[in-house]
Amino acid sequence: MNFKKWLLASITTVFVFSCSQPVLTYEIGGKKKSVTYNDVKDLVEYMATSYPQYLQDVEMLKNVLFSESRASKDIILFEELKAGLTNSPEFNDKFSSEIEKQYFIYLAQEGTNWVAQKTKNTAFPVVRASHILFTVNTNATKEEVRLLAQNTLDTLKKSKNFTKDFSNAAIQYSQDPGSKDIGGDLGYFLEGMMVPEFENAVFTTKKKGLLPELVETSDGYHIIYVTEPKTDKSYSWIEKQVQDGKMSYYVLMKLQQDLQTKTLAMAVKKNYTLEDNKVKVGKNEYEITAIPDNTVLFSVWGKNYTWKEVKNLFALFIPGYEQELSTQFDALMNAAQGFLVNVEGGRKIGKDNADSRRKVREDALIQYAMNNFEQILFQQASSMITDKDVKDFYEQNKARLVKDGKPMPFDENLKNQIRNQLIQSRMWYFYQSWLDQKKSEYKVTFNQNGLNDLLKKANKIRANAEIQGNSPQFQ
Structure with a gap:
C-alpha cells in the first residue's frame, strides 16, 4: 500500500472510531450504556444554530x-x-x-421512499x-381592447424578427405584471394551473409557434406564443427545474398534488362508490352507518381493507370520528387511503416484523x-405558582408587555400566559435539579476529548451560521 492510500485508510479508520466513540456513559440496573458522537451530532448542530446560548x-x-x-x-x-408506571x-388500554x-x-415513514421509487x-404533461x-x-x-389585441397579433404574424418583436410588444402592451417585463414568458406550467380556455389552447397545440387566433379568458385577450409544446416530464426533472429557479415553486406544489393523485390511482383500487350519502359496493347499497364490518371497501398495493379495519384506523387517529362520518365520509376515506399507501410500502420492504414492533414498543414506552x-412536574410546578407570583411578574415586566404600542391589559388572558410561562x-x-441528583x-x-471536539464543532457551526445565515451540516 502506498503512502497516500495508507494515510487515507488511517484517516477513515480514525473518523469511524471517533464517530462511534462514547461521549457519555451511564449505568442502569448494572448494565453500562453509552451515547456516541453519532447519536448527538444532530442534536449539537440544532442547538448550535437555534439555541447557541x-x-x-x-x-x-x-x-x-x-438532558436532551x-x-x-x-x-x-x-x-x-x-x-409502577x-x-x-x-x-394496557391506552398503551x-x-x-x-x-x-x-x-x-x-419507512415506506415513503419505496413509494417514491x-x-x-x-x-406529467408540461408546456412552456x-x-x-x-x-x-x-x-x-x-x-x-379586442381590436388592439388583434392588430398586435396581425403585426406579429408578419414580423421578420419575431422573438425580439414579441418580447418588445409584451413589454409595451401586456397587462400581466408577472411576465410583461421578461417578454411575456410564463415559464413551464402543468395542467390545471391556468384558466381552462388558456390551458386548452396551449396543451392542444402540437408544435412550437404563435397561435393564429386570440384566446379570450376571464382575464381578457391573450396573444400566445408556445415556446415548448406539451411534453411529458418526470417528477425529478420538474423538481430540478424548480431548484434551479427555472420554474415557479407553485409548479412544485401543484406537482406534488398531481403526484399524490396519480399515486393513489396507481396504488388504490376502490370497490365502492358514494352517491347521495349512500355507499354502494357491487349490487349492495348501504347507509354509511350500516356498512357491514367485513365489507372490503378498497385495496392498497393489493392488500384488501375491510370496513372494520378502516374504522379501527379512524379510531386510532381521529377520536370521535363517528360524529364526522356522515358528512366527511369521502374526505376521511381519501385520507386513510393516502396514509395506507405508505404503510403498505413499509410492509412491501419487509419492515412489518417482530424487530420493528419491539423497537416501536420501546420508543412508545419511553414516550x-x-x-x-x-x-x-407540571402538577408540582403549577401548585407552587400563586396569584402573587403572576402579579409580581407583571409588575416587574410590564414595560416589556406591550402590544401595538400600548401596555397589555392585566386581564385573564395575560394572567394565564404569565402563569403558563412561570410554570414552564x-x-x-425541577427537571434540571432532578437530573443533577441522578x-x-x-x-x-x-x-x-469528545466534549472538547463537540464544542469546537459547535462553535464553528454557530460562527458559520451567523456569517452565512443558514445551518451548515455537522461533519
Missing part, C-alpha cells in the same frame, strides 16, 4: 447532552417503571392503542409559453414515561 462552555454542553439525549430518557423510563388500570398508532406511523418515473395580455378596463370598451414524568420555567428548574446514582461520565 446553551453551548457556551463544556459544562453547558454536558447539561445539553445529558436518550440517556435522560432511559433513566426516566427506569424510574417510572420502578414507581405500568401498574395503572388504564395503562396498546398508542403502540398500534405509532406502529402505523413507523411503517408509513414506484412513482419516480411518473410523467409566453403571452401578451390585453385586459378590459374603464378606459376602453371590450371591442376596442409514555416521559409524558407521565412531565405531567408530574419552574418545570425546567448523575451520581446512574454513574454518568463524559469523555473529555
Whole structure:
C-alpha cells in the first residue's frame, strides 16, 4: 500500500472510531450504556444554530447532552417503571392503542421512499409559453381592447424578427405584471394551473409557434406564443427545474398534488362508490352507518381493507370520528387511503416484523414515561405558582408587555400566559435539579476529548451560521 492510500485508510479508520466513540456513559440496573458522537451530532448542530446560548462552555454542553439525549430518557423510563408506571388500570388500554398508532406511523415513514421509487418515473404533461395580455378596463370598451389585441397579433404574424418583436410588444402592451417585463414568458406550467380556455389552447397545440387566433379568458385577450409544446416530464426533472429557479415553486406544489393523485390511482383500487350519502359496493347499497364490518371497501398495493379495519384506523387517529362520518365520509376515506399507501410500502420492504414492533414498543414506552414524568412536574410546578407570583411578574415586566404600542391589559388572558410561562420555567428548574441528583446514582461520565471536539464543532457551526445565515451540516 502506498503512502497516500495508507494515510487515507488511517484517516477513515480514525473518523469511524471517533464517530462511534462514547461521549457519555451511564449505568442502569448494572448494565453500562453509552451515547456516541453519532447519536448527538444532530442534536449539537440544532442547538448550535437555534439555541447557541446553551453551548457556551463544556459544562453547558454536558447539561445539553445529558438532558436532551436518550440517556435522560432511559433513566426516566427506569424510574417510572420502578414507581409502577405500568401498574395503572388504564395503562394496557391506552398503551396498546398508542403502540398500534405509532406502529402505523413507523411503517408509513419507512415506506415513503419505496413509494417514491414506484412513482419516480411518473410523467406529467408540461408546456412552456409566453403571452401578451390585453385586459378590459374603464378606459376602453371590450371591442376596442379586442381590436388592439388583434392588430398586435396581425403585426406579429408578419414580423421578420419575431422573438425580439414579441418580447418588445409584451413589454409595451401586456397587462400581466408577472411576465410583461421578461417578454411575456410564463415559464413551464402543468395542467390545471391556468384558466381552462388558456390551458386548452396551449396543451392542444402540437408544435412550437404563435397561435393564429386570440384566446379570450376571464382575464381578457391573450396573444400566445408556445415556446415548448406539451411534453411529458418526470417528477425529478420538474423538481430540478424548480431548484434551479427555472420554474415557479407553485409548479412544485401543484406537482406534488398531481403526484399524490396519480399515486393513489396507481396504488388504490376502490370497490365502492358514494352517491347521495349512500355507499354502494357491487349490487349492495348501504347507509354509511350500516356498512357491514367485513365489507372490503378498497385495496392498497393489493392488500384488501375491510370496513372494520378502516374504522379501527379512524379510531386510532381521529377520536370521535363517528360524529364526522356522515358528512366527511369521502374526505376521511381519501385520507386513510393516502396514509395506507405508505404503510403498505413499509410492509412491501419487509419492515412489518417482530424487530420493528419491539423497537416501536420501546420508543412508545419511553414516550409514555416521559409524558407521565412531565405531567408530574407540571402538577408540582403549577401548585407552587400563586396569584402573587403572576402579579409580581407583571409588575416587574410590564414595560416589556406591550402590544401595538400600548401596555397589555392585566386581564385573564395575560394572567394565564404569565402563569403558563412561570410554570414552564419552574418545570425546567425541577427537571434540571432532578437530573443533577441522578448523575451520581446512574454513574454518568463524559469523555473529555469528545466534549472538547463537540464544542469546537459547535462553535464553528454557530460562527458559520451567523456569517452565512443558514445551518451548515455537522461533519
